[in-house]
Each structure stands twice: as structure tokens, then as C-alpha cells.
Amino acid sequence: MTHEVATLEVPEWSIAADTTLKPEPGSRQLSASPSSASLLSANTSTCNNKPKILLMGLSKSGKTSIRNVIFHKMSANETQFLDPTHKIDKLWDFPGKLDISHLRDKEDTSTIEKIFEEARVLIFVIDPVEEKHSIAIDRLHGTILEAYKINPKIKFEVFIHKSDSINEDQKIDNIREMTHRINRKLMSAGLQDRILISFRTTSIYDHSIFEAMSIVCQQLLENILSPFENILNAFVSSNKMEKAFIFDLHPKIFIATDSSTFDMPTYELCCDMLDLIADMGCIYQEYEGGEERGVFSTCSVIKLNDTLLHLKQINRHLALVCIQMQQDTACTQGIVDYNFQQLKHGIQEVLKVANL
Ligand SMILES: Nc1nc2c(ncn2[C@@H]2O[C@H](COP(=O)(O)OP(=O)(O)OP(=O)(O)O)[C@@H](O)[C@H]2O)c(=O)[nH]1
Missing domain, CATH: 3.30.450.190 (Beta-Lactamase)
Structure with missing residues (x-):
């Protein structure tokens, strides 16, 4: 079973100086330790919940890999052995094959509405090597419309991922083509001036994913x-x-x-x-x-x-x-x-x- 949407709770960005956790023996840990206090949650004065970054995209686009490499220190090579995401977990990974613009089940609809209401940034991951561009663009468009309807403040980011597999010219062409196609769709919905989307090329095999995620997280601060x-x-x-x-x-x-x-x-x-x-x-x-x-x-x-x-x-x-x-x-x-x-x-x- 493949899955197409994953959501990600922003990790604990704890800056409370009084948290003293001893690292696990042998763990590769700096002096930072996760704790319950979060810089991001504390930064959201209007909301008691943690601000959320949602990671979405077609199956195998690389969402779980991104999450694990950045937030769980997994090496890029290890991601080749990841299982597909199967169910909604505490990080709100939810079942794939799920086109949120065509939801019929009431329970799913209300869960997704809640997720979008609390989200601050939605990252849509696209694999430029896969020949499913049109499906990905349609899914992106449907997702953006749905998310915007529920939460007009949400920010949209598109990661044109696995950029290690394409050359510099292809990166530029990909960004140009996708910007053009998605803008055309937004224009036909009359939303081109209201919805801003940032496009970035990323890969877990270099620092580009860390840079992109840094910029995304800065939007929360x-x-x-x-x-x-x-x-x-x-x-x-x-x-x-x-x-x-x-x-x-x-x-x-x-x-x-x-x-x-x-x-x-x-x-x-x-x-x-x-x-x-x-x-x-x-x-x-x-x-x-x-x-x-x-x-x-x-x-x-x-x-x-x-x-x-x-x-x-x-x-x-x-x-x-x-x-x-x-x-x-x-x-x-x-x-x-x-x-x-x-x-x-x-x-x-x-x-x-x-x-x-
Ligand atoms: N070359 C390359 N491969 C990547 C990159 N990121 C992820 N992958 C590979 O893409 C494959 C799919 O990655 P996943 O993270 O499982 O994809 P997913 O979007 O979470 O898939 P689902 O769980 O099915 O939704 C894995 O074999 C990863 O190793 C990348 O930056 N470059």
C-alpha cells in the first residue's frame, strides 16, 4: 500500500536553559536535547498548539526521508530502506492514496481540517525524476485550494526534491515549468494574487534540504x-x-x-x-x-x-x-x-x- 501524504509536527526546538537531560550512551548528541518546551510553540502567542509544518506529496516523493534525515539524524543512504507511511501517527502521517480535494469520509475531512487550521507552512514535495508531473501538479493545486480555503494564512513551499538526480539546467527548467503550470491553474481560480508559493530544489544527499528547511522554519520565528x-x-x-x-x-x-x-x-x-x-x-x-x-x-x-x-x-x-x-x-x-x-x-x- 502506498501513501501520498505525510504531515510533520515541528520538532521540539527547546531553548529552556534548565532542562538537563543525559544523552543515551553512544548517542550522537550535541548538548541540545529535546524537551517539552518549544521555541516555535512559545512563539505562537495566539495558539496553544505547536505550529505545524505539513509535508505532503505523492508516494515515494521523499517526505519520510526528509523528515528522518533532518529530525531524526538518519543518514541519506538509510532512507532507501524506509517502509511506506501506513497510518496517521502522532506526527500526523496519514494514509496515502488520499486526495484531500476528494474526501468523502466525514472523519477524514474533519481531521484534515484540523490539521490545516493548525498548520503554518505546507511543504509539497515533488520528485522531478518521476514521470508523474501532471498528477503531482494537479495534487498540489487541489491541496493548495483546500488548505487555503480552511486556513488562508498558511504558507506554501514546493520542494523539487531529489535534485541530486538532475543537472543544473534541469533544475532551472523544472522550477520554470512548475511555476508556470501552477500559476496558470491559480489564475484560472482567480487566486494568483492571494497565494504565494516558493519553489526550492532540495536533496537529502547534500545540505540543500537543511538550508530549505531552515528557511521554512524561520518563517515560524x-x-x-x-x-x-x-x-x-x-x-x-x-x-x-x-x-x-x-x-x-x-x-x-x-x-x-x-x-x-x-x-x-x-x-x-x-x-x-x-x-x-x-x-x-x-x-x-x-x-x-x-x-x-x-x-x-x-x-x-x-x-x-x-x-x-x-x-x-x-x-x-x-x-x-x-x-x-x-x-x-x-x-x-x-x-x-x-x-x-x-x-x-x-x-x-x-x-x-x-x-x-
Ligand atoms: N536520489 C534521491 N533519493 C531520495 C531523496 N530523498 C528520498 N529519496 C529516496 O526516495 C525513496 C522514497 O522515499 P520516501 O521517503 O519513502 O518517500 P515518501 O514520500 O515518504 O513515500 P510514502 O511513504 O510512500 O508516501 C527512498 O528510496 C529514498 O531513499 C533524495 O534527495 N535524492
Whole structure:
């Protein structure tokens, strides 16, 4: 039995500093630990429920793989052995073969209405290699209309997934073609000015899925994004950094960056540094009196040719990763450390004001 729709509850993005969980022996864990408090849920002042990201798409488009790679640290290769999603579970994965624009069963209809009401972002995953484009576009169109009718505030994202299987020209052609086709459909429904859809190419075999999911998750943190960006801008300019990111440690996605141009190699370098320090942390992490000290409790600096990578933990769940060219190291480590304390203070103030 194949299934075509999966929903995903946003993971616990916990920033509560008082949660002390001991990691399971042998687990590959940074000092971040899931807990009941969620940055995203706390950020939704009008709603007691956690904000939701829905993952939808045709069967085998890659929804479960995306969820597992990002939120459960599954390696991309392991996803080849995933079973199809079979039933609604606590993450609201629900049965495939289910075209929500043709629901007859009352119970299914009300479940889906509830899911859409609570959702903030709907991601529709399309496999560009599969020759089911028209079916996927029809399903996307039907899903968008249905979701918009129930919740006009929902944001729509289309992941043209498995981009590792197509070349650069095909990526551009795919985006162009799908944008054109879906816009034409929206136009005929008179909704082209009301519904905005973002298209991204993604793959679980590189960092593109983490980048895309970072951008999606940032949409749920609108009220703190701009202050975080201002703080990062000040940090970058006072320390002559090239680029800075604030990462959530579990899942490993960035929740803010400074306003300088984003480029993929820099982002990948920062992700790799996080992974490296996490791996080393698993080997060397110390525990004192049962309390986890945190992998990044002191500054980590890695030198790569003429590039310095700095990594500092802000709290149990957030870390700053930034890049500095060595010729710009007129700022000594002491100054960087001092400025980092200012940044940390600023971030904590923003979180306090935002009641997070
Ligand atoms: N090449 C490539 N394959 C991928 C990618 N993402 C997922 N896959 C593969 O696509 C296949 C289907 O992935 P699933 O995650 O099970 O797809 P699904 O959409 O959840 O499928 P259902 O559970 O049936 O709805 C698996 O063999 C994955 O390994 C990707 O980025 N690139």
C-alpha cells in the first residue's frame, strides 16, 4: 500500500536553559536535547498548539526521508530502506492514496481540517525524476485550494526534491515549468494574487534540504528574526567576520544569519564544523556530577588554510558559527570572546522579550 501524504509536527526546538537531560550512551548528541518546551510553540502567542509544518506529496516523493534525515539524524543512504507511511501517527502521517480535494469520509475531512487550521507552512514535495508531473501538479493545486480555503494564512513551499538526480539546467527548467503550470491553474481560480508559493530544489544527499528547511522554519520565528539579524550584523562588523549563523543544534538548521550574501559553500563549511565538533564532543564530552557540560561550552576554533571557523554555544540549544579570514584577525580572540558575550546577552534579551 502506498501513501501520498505525510504531515510533520515541528520538532521540539527547546531553548529552556534548565532542562538537563543525559544523552543515551553512544548517542550522537550535541548538548541540545529535546524537551517539552518549544521555541516555535512559545512563539505562537495566539495558539496553544505547536505550529505545524505539513509535508505532503505523492508516494515515494521523499517526505519520510526528509523528515528522518533532518529530525531524526538518519543518514541519506538509510532512507532507501524506509517502509511506506501506513497510518496517521502522532506526527500526523496519514494514509496515502488520499486526495484531500476528494474526501468523502466525514472523519477524514474533519481531521484534515484540523490539521490545516493548525498548520503554518505546507511543504509539497515533488520528485522531478518521476514521470508523474501532471498528477503531482494537479495534487498540489487541489491541496493548495483546500488548505487555503480552511486556513488562508498558511504558507506554501514546493520542494523539487531529489535534485541530486538532475543537472543544473534541469533544475532551472523544472522550477520554470512548475511555476508556470501552477500559476496558470491559480489564475484560472482567480487566486494568483492571494497565494504565494516558493519553489526550492532540495536533496537529502547534500545540505540543500537543511538550508530549505531552515528557511521554512524561520518563517515560524518572524518576531525574533530581525533583532537576531541586527545582533549578528553588529557582531560580524565589529569582529571582521565574513559570515555568521545561529544554529539550532537539534535539528541542525540555522535560525538566523547576518545580512551579508548567503552562499552555499560557506553554509556547508559551517554545517561541517558543527558535525565535526559534535563528533569530537561525543568522544571527549565530560560529565561532572551527572550534569552535561555542553560540547561547545568553550569556544572552538578551527583553522583551514587562511580561514578561521569559530563556534560558540549560546545556550543548550543554540550555537553561533562564524567564518573569519585570517588576514582579518586584527581582532584578537579576547575581543571576539568579549563581543560574543555581548551577542549572547543580546540574544537572551530578545528571547526574554519575545517570551521564549
Ligand atoms: N536520489 C534521491 N533519493 C531520495 C531523496 N530523498 C528520498 N529519496 C529516496 O526516495 C525513496 C522514497 O522515499 P520516501 O521517503 O519513502 O518517500 P515518501 O514520500 O515518504 O513515500 P510514502 O511513504 O510512500 O508516501 C527512498 O528510496 C529514498 O531513499 C533524495 O534527495 N535524492
